[in-house]
Amino acid sequence: MIHLLMGAPGAGKGTQGDMLVERCGFVKLSTGDILRKHIADKTDIGKKIESVMASGSLVSDDLLIDMVRAELSRLHAEAPESEVLLDGFPRTVEQAVALEGLLKNLDCGLGTVIFLDVSDEDVIKRLCGRRVCRQCGKNYHVEYLPAAKDGICDDCGSELMHRDDDKEARIKNRLGVFRTQTSPVLDFYRENGHYVEMPASGSSEDVFSGVLDALEQSKSP
Numbered sequence: 182m183i184h185l186l187m188g189a190p191g192a193g194k195g196t197q198g199d200m201l202v203e204r205c206g207f208v209k210l211s212t213g214d215i216l217r218k219h220i221a222d223k224t225d226i227g228k229k230i231e232s233v234m235a236s237g238s239l240v241s242d243d244l245l246i247d248m249v250r251a252e253l254s255r256l257h258a259e260a261p262e263s264e265v266l267l268d269g270f271p272r273t274v275e276q277a278v279a280l281e282g283l284l285k286n287l288d289c290g291l292g293t294v295i296f297l298d299v300s301d302e303d304v305i306k307r308l309c310g311r312r313v314c315r316q317c318g319k320n321y322h323v324e325y326l327p328a329a330k331d332g333i334c335d336d337c338g339s340e341l342m343h344r345d346d347d348k349e350a351r352i353k354n355r356l357g358v359f360r361t362q363t364s365p366v367l368d369f370y371r372e373n374g375h376y377v378e379m380p381a382s383g384s385s386e387d388v389f390s391g392v393l394d395a396l397e398q399s400k401s402p
């Protein structure tokens with residue numbers, strides 16, 4: 182079963198996804214994390230997408246659809262019963278239509294589509310203060326979730342960085358991209374399947390309770 186975590190930049194998709202992985206055994210597939218790994222490893226794909234990602238625009242549908250097809254096929258072959266969370270995909274209607282086809286080919290159901298709803302003001306506060314571990318990717322926030330030692334990851338001791346696309350002007354571009362290209366995807370799911378829209382401006386723990394309820398509700402027919 183595949184569930185979707187959707188929301189504007191900084192809505193908390195990664196945070197909620199990691200909590201579901203750690204506490205409930207879900208498998209998370211984050212397209213942003215996969216793309217950032219390409220950049221860190223300086224692969225051909227990484228070199229091609231680096232400036233697009235830094236600007237906050239979207240990488241091409243073709244590349245993303247191929248990437249998600251490969252990852253889902255691998256996961257399905259390795260652990261067909263796993264509950265998979267897609268974080269950051271689909272982000273365009275074209276990707277949503279392609280996902281339907283991928284799931285059909287894998288004979289895999291679409292579970293809950295969760296939309297985490299936050300204000301632009303919260304997004305800017307969250308992303309301006311976010312810090313990410315260069316090595317293991319763990320997320321922090323200078324105010325809401327500080328590392329024990331300033332600038333150093335609690336888990337692996339590596340340096341924390343501020344993402345290139347987390348500068349205020351780029352955040353505004355990402356919010357614009359979300360409105361024009363990803364909002365229509367929400368309309369697509371409102372009309373199809375188990376779609377749950379929830380306020381996500383409370384604490385991570387409060388949001389997590391809502392996410393668990395949404396996943397539970399979708400088990401009933």
Ligand code: AP5
Nearest residue numbers: 190191192193194195196212213240269307311322384385
């Ligand atoms: P991606 O990495 O997916 O970025 P995004 O969608 O912009 O989302 P973020 O990762 O910034 O935010 P999040 O919702 O995960 O929030 P988080 O939990 O970290 O994509 C990056 C780029 O890759 C795109 O711009 C595009 O170029 C490309 N890309 C990716 N997928 C693509 C696709 N399908 N098609 C085309 N291009 C694609 O939280 C943020 C901060 O807030 C953290 O510091 C956290 O600690 C804090 N926080 C979280 N929850 C709370 C809370 N409840 N209260 C207080 N603070 C909180």
Ligand code: MG
Nearest residue numbers: 194195196213
């Ligand atoms: Mg994220």
